[in-house]
Amino acid sequence: MLASLRASVLSLARDKALLVWTLAFPIIMTLIFMGMFSGIQDAYTTVGSTLGVVRDKNYSAAMGLDETIQAISDPTSSDHICNVTYYESAADxxxxxxxxxxxxYLTVDAEGAPQLHVTNASLSENGTLPTSVLAEILDTYQHTRAAAEKVAATRPELLATGEAIGAFTESAVQTVRLTATKNPPSxxxxxxYALLAMAAGMGATAAMVSVRRLLPTAGPLGARQALAAVPRWRMLVGALLGAWLCEFACLLVAALFMWGVAGVxxxxxxxGVVxxxxxxxxxxxxxxxxxxxVTRMETSMISGITCLLSLFTGLYGTASQQLxxxxxxxxxxxxxxxxxxxTTNSFYALLYYDTPDAFLESVAALLIMTLVFLALASFRLRRTSYDHL
Amino acid sequence: MASNEAVVRIRNLVKRYGELVAVDHLSLDIAPGEVFGLLGPNGSGKTTTINCILQLLSYDHGEIELFGQPMRPTSYQLKRRIGVVPQEVAVFDELTVRENVDSFCALYVRDRARRRELVDAAIDFVGLQKFEDFRPKKLSGGLLRRLNIACGIAHRPELIIMDEPTVAVDPQSRESILSGIERLNAEGTTVIYTSHYMEEVERLCSRIMIMDHGRSVASGTADELKGMIGTGEKVSVEVGEMDEATLERVRSLPHVRSAEVDAGMLRVQCASGAHNLADVLGVLAENGLSYGRVLSEPPTLNDVFLEITGRALRDEA
Incomplete structure (x- = not known):
């Protein structure tokens, strides 16, 4: 078994075609993805907005509004939501x-109520997300201001204590980052992940090549090894282990590259990743x-099957992901x-789920598939024994 | 030959592929230390017989014993005593010469230190010391053949089966391979040797079996085989010009099968006879013909092979 394992590892480690598909391919694709996705990452992370403020006498008279605007536009603050530009008039x-x-842009009417104005041009350019955040903040401001006015009218003595003021200012503007998943969505x-899965699929050719070298039906090398003084199943296990070690090492390197270089x-x-x-x-x-x-099966057929299955992992873009x-x-x-x-789902589960259930389910499914494939392979190997030369 | 002495003992071996009988009630014994030549035209059943011996093929009927024990697909102890040099070069393209020899040796020998000695010896034996770190793609055809042999003999088998090991190699490499086989045999190794090169078989083999249509059609030593056929020597005489009447007199000699003049050379194919050369030269002298060079070639194994298996082309549908 060790002999076939060693031969398998040495052969596969020097097989350029296999190295290209299981190691170079995911690394090259990672570099391509890095270039492609830099724009997408920016689009997902730019959630701040720009706000115009008409700084007239109404604005100055509105209680606490300027403090609120300054709080959400302070770039050093964790509550920073928008950048503010001040204008002298509503027309500007x-x-x-x-x-x-x-x-x-924000205006304040004669009664001190802030009003948010959004143009169609801005909506079509930036969508509704930036302005809806601002609208929510102004809504909160108005509620707080109304409560403060009511307290001032009914129980003015409370405003004299720092406790009441503190309560109003604390609730004036609050932004809370909510995350539904264990890690931030990427x-x-x-x-x-789909790329790693595809590389794993491509790696099936490693085992295919290793096992085929042991089949007496597949060529003189297989026939020669069939004469070995060790049971064939031990040689097959050795070849399979060798192929697995090579593919696992390649995938590990590819995953490390994604993590270390691409920041995945x-x-x-x-x-869990291992x-x-x-x-x-x-x-x-x-x-x-x-x-x-299947001696008539070419290695290119594995590539074809892998490419097809990758379609259903979302590797080929948004349409593929929707499918x-x-x-x-x-x-x-x-x-x-x-x-x-x-395979893709196992990585997903590790990233997003709090409990290991989904991850374990995917790993268990992969192991069950492994057993099914091996059972079918051993069945076929028994049938294609010595009489098929 | 007593069966307990035979390295290979086959009795009534029958192998069919549907309607085709590839091996037809074949029996043979190979004694220890023999170099046994297995000859036959393409499709005669040589390779099928070897594959049956090695249990790469099952067979329909018959018994195969190696070293006095029945050979089975799981006879791993027996397999340990056998080495095979297949007709096609069967090595790992990605491994170096040393790694290849070591990989095949490791299929029979576990101990690493012992294996190192055996691999060194095998590489020395085939003269590939300078190419230890070369991969097969960098080797010439002759070197590849030698590597193929090294992979088959590294574990020091007692029985080596060589299936046309000298196909497509240059004369130097062929000589190296043949002398290597002679050395192996001198060390006590039994060899089964198949080839289409009759001079190799004649040089190496102590006994020869000619197969055709799955059957043994002749067997014995090279001399015994030559004695089995009626073909005698070929006589060639440099005569310049020769008249038709004299040529007819030569043709009418008792052991002459054919005679013709080609480019000043009289070529006479004789049946086996004691005085063929003297008879031919006597006719020339009687007719006053002077002659130059005289050449008498005894029958070759090739003549025997063609006489027994016929001259019709094989490999045709």
């Missing part, structure tokens, strides 16, 4: 908004073993039967 502010220099992680997040559970890589590479090797028993999501929602069994989807 409107012109700036029309020119999309600001997302919206818009491009899905691509990288895999969550905080490094051991387990996911080990399980996915084992599954791919088992699939490659099965393919290796994958649709299948997952409408025919979940079909999505779950895709080994590359399970």
């Amino acid at each position: 502010a409107e012109a700036a908004a029309n020119a999309t220099e600001v997302d919206a 818009p491009d992680a899905r691509y990288y 997040s895999f969550g905080n559970d490094a051991s 387990v996911a890589l080990a399980a996915s590479s084992l599954m791919a090797c088992a699939a490659g073993t099965l393919c290796g028993t 994958a999501d649709t299948i997952e929602t409408s025919v979940p069994a079909l999505a779950h039967a895709n080994p590359l989807w399970q």
Whole structure:
């Protein structure tokens, strides 16, 4: 077994085609993705807005409004939400908004009520998100101001104590960052995970090549090794282990490259990532073993199958991701039967889920697929024994 | 030959592929220390017989014993005593010469230190010391063949099966391979050797079997085989010009099968006879013909092979 393992590792480590697909390919694609996704990352992170403020006498008279605006526009503050530009008149502010220099502008009426003005040009340029955040803040300001006026009218003695003022100012503006997932959402992680899954799928060729070298039906090298003084199953296990070690090492290097160079997040559970890589590479090797028993099957067919299955992991862009999501929602069994989807999902589960259940489910699915592939492979190997030369 | 002495003992081996009988009730014994030549045209059943011996193929009927024990696909102890040099070069393209020899040796020998000695010896034996770190793609055809042999003999098998090991190699490499086989045999190794090069078989083999249509059609030493056929020597005489009447007199000699003059050379193919050369020269002298060079070639194994298996082309549908 050690002999075939060693031969398998040495051969695969020097097989340029395999190294290209299992190591160079994900690294090169990672570099390409880095360039492609830098814009996407910016789009997802730019949630601040620009606000024009008409600083007239009404604005100055509005109780606490200037303090509120300064609080949310202080770039050193954790409450920083927008950048403020001051204008002398509403006309100037409107012109700036029309020119999309600001997302919206603020005026204060004679009664001291702030009003937020949004132009169509700004909406079409920036969407509703920046202004809705500002609207929410102004709404909060008005509620706070109304409460303070009511207290001043009914129980003015309370305003004399610092406790009441503190309560109003504390509730005046609060921004809270809410996260539904264990780690912050990463818009491009899905691509990288799908890429790793694809590389794992491509790695099936390693096992295919290793196993085929042991088949007496596949060529003189296989026939020669069939004469060895060791049981064939031990040689097959050795070859399979060798292929798995090579593929696992390649995937690990690729994942480290993604993490270290591209900054792809895999969550905080490094051991989980290793387990996911080990399980996915084992599954791919088992699939490659099965393919290796079909002597007429070319390695290019594994590439084709892998490319097809990657379509349903969302590797090829938003359309591919929508298709994958649709299948997952409408025919979940079909999505779950895709080994590359399970690989992608195992990384997803590590990143986003609080509990390990989803991760363990994906790993278990990969291991079950491994067993199924190996069972089918051994069945075929028994049938294609010595009489098929 | 007593069966307990035979390295290989086959009795009534039958292998069919559907309607085609590839091996037809073949029996043979190979004694220890023999170099046994297995000859036959393409499709005669040589390789099928070897694959049956090695249990790469199952067979329909018959018994195969190696070293006195029945050979089975799981006879790993017996397999340890066998080495195979296949017709096609069967090595790992990605491994170096040393790694290749070591990988195949490791299929039979676990102990690493012992293996190192065996690998060194095998590489020395085939003269690949300078190419230890070369990968097969960097080797010439002859060197590849030698590597192929080294991979088959590294574990010091007692029985080596060589299937056309000298195909497509230059004369120097062929000589190296043949002398290597002679050395192996001198060390006591039994060899089964198949080849289409009759001069190799004649040089190496102590016994020869000619197969055709899955059957043994002749077997014995090279001399015994030559004695089995009626073909005698070929006589070539430099005569310049020769009249038709004299040529007819030569043709009418008792052991002459054919005679013709080609570019001043009289070429006479004789049946086996004691005085063929003297008879031919006697006719020339009687007719007053002077002659120059005289050459008498005894029958070769190739003549025997063609006489037994016929001259019709094989490999045709």
